[in-house]
Amino acid sequence: METKRPVGVTVIAILAIIGGILLLFGGIAFVALAPIISQVNINDNNNPSNSSFSLNINGTDVTIPRNALFLFGGFLGIIGGMLIVIGIAGFVVAWGLLTGKGWAWIVTIIVAIISIILNLILVMSGSIESVIGLIIYGIIIYYLYRPSVKSYFGRVKGPTI
Secondary structure, three states, rough: OOOOOOOOHHHHHHHHHHHHHHHHHHHHHHHEEEEHHEEEOOOOOOOOOOOOEEEEEEEEEEEOOHHHHHHHHHHHHHHHHHHHHHHHHHHHHHHHHHHOHHHHHHHHHHHHHHHHHHHHHHHHHEEEEEEEHHHHHHHHHHHHHHHHHHHHHHOOOOOOO
């Protein structure tokens, strides 16, 4: 007997797809920018042998090593690669949600719990808009624990005969 997919699961899967798309494009942008940033060469005509350069930011002189942009480009590339992997994982989880896979239910619960913890930290540090994230992920956890939704994912133990 095939169980009909609850509408809320479809909504959560669509949100996972949207998140996956955003992470994928963001990761691709970071990976594409990494070699460009790594190749930036700042010339100091006053002192070409100097291994650092100075910037004046709001009246404060900031000294930056010349290889910092190279390292930043590499860091940006690594972060971009991680975002791409997480974006692809979002698509896989969305597929699991749409097809009623039990592991997708578990992954979504874990991601929601981690997101609640991170949003709590942000709220405590003064980011009041993170309350919206707390509410959204709280609703997702509540919804995924409803008996009909748990049944769709095969998470309800039936009576033993």
